[in-house]
Amino acid sequence: MSKIGIDSIAFYVPQLYVSMDDLAERRGIPAEKLKRGLGLQKMSVPNVGEDVVTFASNALLNLIEQNNLNPNDIGRVYLGTESAVDGSKPSATYAVEIVENKLASKYGGRSFKHCDILDMTFACVGAVDAMHNSLDWVKQNPQRKAVIIASDVSKYDLNSTGEYTQGAGAVAILVAHNPAILAINDTWGIASKSEGDFFKPRRTYKKTELLKTVFKDLNLDTSDKKIEDFLNASSSEFWSDNNDLVEVFKEEPVFDGQFSNTCYSDRITEAIAHFNAQKKTDFTTQWQQFIFHLPYAYHGRRIIFNNWLNWINNTETYTVLENEVGRLETSDKKEWQKRAYKSQVYNEFINSKIVSGELASSEIGNMYTASIFMSFLSYLSYSLNTSKAITGDTVGFISYGSGSKSKVFEGTMQLNWASKLKDVQLFEYLENRTAIDVSTYEKIHRSQLETAVYDGSKIALDYIEKEDTNYGLRRYKVN
Numbered sequence: 477m478s479k480i481g482i483d484s485i486a487f488y489v490p491q492l493y494v495s496m497d498d499l500a501e502r503r504g505i506p507a508e509k510l511k512r513g514l515g516l517q518k519m520s521v522p523n524v525g526e527d528v529v530t531f532a533s534n535a536l537l538n539l540i541e542q543n544n545l546n547p548n549d550i551g552r553v554y555l556g557t558e559s560a561v562d563g564s565k566p567s568a569t570y571a572v573e574i575v576e577n578k579l580a581s582k583y584g585g586r587s588f589k590h591c592d593i594l595d596m597t598f599a600c601v602g603a604v605d606a607m608h609n610s611l612d613w614v615k616q617n618p619q620r621k622a623v624i625i626a627s628d629v630s631k632y633d634l635n636s637t638g639e640y641t642q643g644a645g646a647v648a649i650l651v652a653h654n655p656a657i658l659a660i661n662d663t664w665g666i667a668s669k670s671e672g673d674f675f676k677p678r679r680t681y682k683k684t685e686l687l688k689t690v691f692k693d694l695n696l697d698t699s700d701k702k703i704e705d706f707l708n709a710s711s712s713e714f715w716s717d718n719n720d721l722v723e724v725f726k727e728e729p730v731f732d733g734q735f736s737n738t739c740y741s742d743r744i745t746e747a748i749a750h751f752n753a754q755k756k757t758d759f760t761t762q763w764q765q766f767i768f769h770l771p772y773a774y775h776g777r778r779i780i781f782n783n784w785l786n787w788i789n790n791t792e793t794y795t796v797l798e799n800e801v802g803r804l805e806t807s808d809k810k811e812w813q814k815r816a817y818k819s820q821v822y823n824e825f826i827n828s829k830i831v832s833g834e835l836a837s838s839e840i841g842n843m844y845t846a847s848i849f850m851s852f853l854s855y856l857s858y859s860l861n862t863s864k865a866i867t868g869d870t871v872g873f874i875s876y877g878s879g880s881k882s883k884v885f886e887g888t889m890q891l892n893w894a895s896k897l898k899d900v901q902l903f904e905y906l907e908n909r910t911a912i913d914v915s916t917y918e919k920i921h922r923s924q925l926e927t928a929v930y931d932g933s934k935i936a937l938d939y940i941e942k943e944d945t946n947y948g949l950r951r952y953k954v955n
């Protein structure tokens with residue numbers, strides 16, 4: 477049986493960012509909390525006209541062009557996202573349409589005609605689900621190739637505790653036989669439990685209640701009769717449709733950050749145990765690198781700490797730790813854990829097995845579904861730039877999606893991985909982005925700008941149809 481896994485990888489991140497120093501100053505938060513506490517430096521901001529579709533199409537186009545792929549050879553494009561632009565029409569269809577049009581002169585029209593196109597949603601783990609599913613599909617036939625795109629916008633309310641963990645962008649990977657980058661082993665630790673830690677509900681408002689508030693503010697008659705007369709007489713599209721409720725979808729989630737951290741910790745611990753039950757693993761020695769879903773850069777190192785303590789129990793490392801921070805039995809538990817977390821031994825673990833996967837997250841912020849794949853790309857790019865020998869290394873992946881589910885899996889670095897990285901240039905790209913000030917960011921956040929900031933993006937939303945059976949259909953342009 478041939479190996480199956482990640483053959484090539486590409487990304488797209490918006491050109492605009494806000495620096496954490498600027499955001500912290502404006503919000504009155506110590507910058508050190510964001511930088512040293514959470515590991516944040518910059519946060520990606522989508523330009524006007526950018527959305528999950530433009531990120532996905534850019535990443536798909538980069539994947540095809542950088543690796544000279546023929547769209548006719550790709551049997552699947554599965555998009556993991558929790559920021560879909562439509563409740564029915566997959567965002568993947570828009571992204572593929574843009575790429576098909578762009579490539580028409582080279583491959584003719586509809587070069588993805590026989591490709592299976594789909595969106596998958598499960599908060600931040602949706603793209604891992606798409607890849608898991610596609611690995612099984614690719615396995616059936618040596619000719620099969622699948623593209624997985626992870627694309628998202630992480631948007632929280634202004635002034636909320638989620639605001640500084642925002643970010644945006646996409647990563648696309650090609651899953652194929654005899655992959656150049658990573659062969660993925662067929663052991664999957666899985667843990668699921670329905671939780672309400674983070675979700676994006678359809679919010680409903682009663683029209684009569686909305687009108688009453690407005691009428692009251694305008695000092696008008698708020699009687700039921702007046703409200704009913706207004707609704708009956710109104711010709712506006714908004715007030716006159718025959719539903720008593722206004723349904724609103726907001727990109728900003730309902731969430732409880734600390735509870736979400738607890739769910740993340742519980743699920744990954746269960747999934748790791750499930751993985752270990754299928755394949756007995758000494759994680760601290762057999763995994764050379766840990767790649768996490770990163771809502772913020774330092775999340776992985778914080779969340780894996782208790783598991784690490786369990787893994788080193790009864791080993792030489794535990795004795796070294798005790799020599800450094802004292803014995804748990806003779807200390808206050810919380811104080812001892814704090815010391816252990818800050819110990820040199822744990823720092824060595826972080827530096828050798830986690831840090832290189834955090835670097836891009838510090839520069840971008842949360843990319844939801846794309847975070848774990850960006851963390852992998854960060855590790856690859858860092859290893860390339862520092863000529864680190866990683867061929868044959870085992871990389872462990874720890875994913876999480878709110879709501880909630882974790883999937884834990886591992887892969888082996890392949891001989892030709894570096895050859896697939898030469899055109900990717902992740903850190904070079906991140907270095908050359910454009911900083912915007914907090915006021916401009918806030919205007920973009922509130923949708924108060926109509927035109928793009930600076931040059932705008934190569935691929936952008938052109939307009940949204942307003943007429944009849946095309947109502948709401950999105951039209952994109954390639955500049």
Ligand SMILES: CC(=O)SCCNC(=O)CCNC(=O)[C@H](O)C(C)(C)COP(=O)(O)OP(=O)(O)OC[C@H]1O[C@@H](n2cnc3c(N)ncnc32)[C@H](O)[C@@H]1OP(=O)(O)O
Nearest residue numbers: 506508509512513514600637638641733734736737740771
């Ligand atoms: C969506 C998902 O992917 S689910 C998983 C996570 N959930 C989310 O991302 C939801 C959105 N984000 C959030 O809710 C929040 O931003 C969170 C939960 C990520 C962070 O919460 P906050 O209340 O802002 O931060 P928190 O209190 O945890 O502090 C962060 C760290 O900064 C440290 N810190 C605080 N002030 C300072 C300072 N002045 N200097 C240095 N470090 C500081 C804290 O000690 C803490 O580190 P520690 O736990 O190692 O001690």
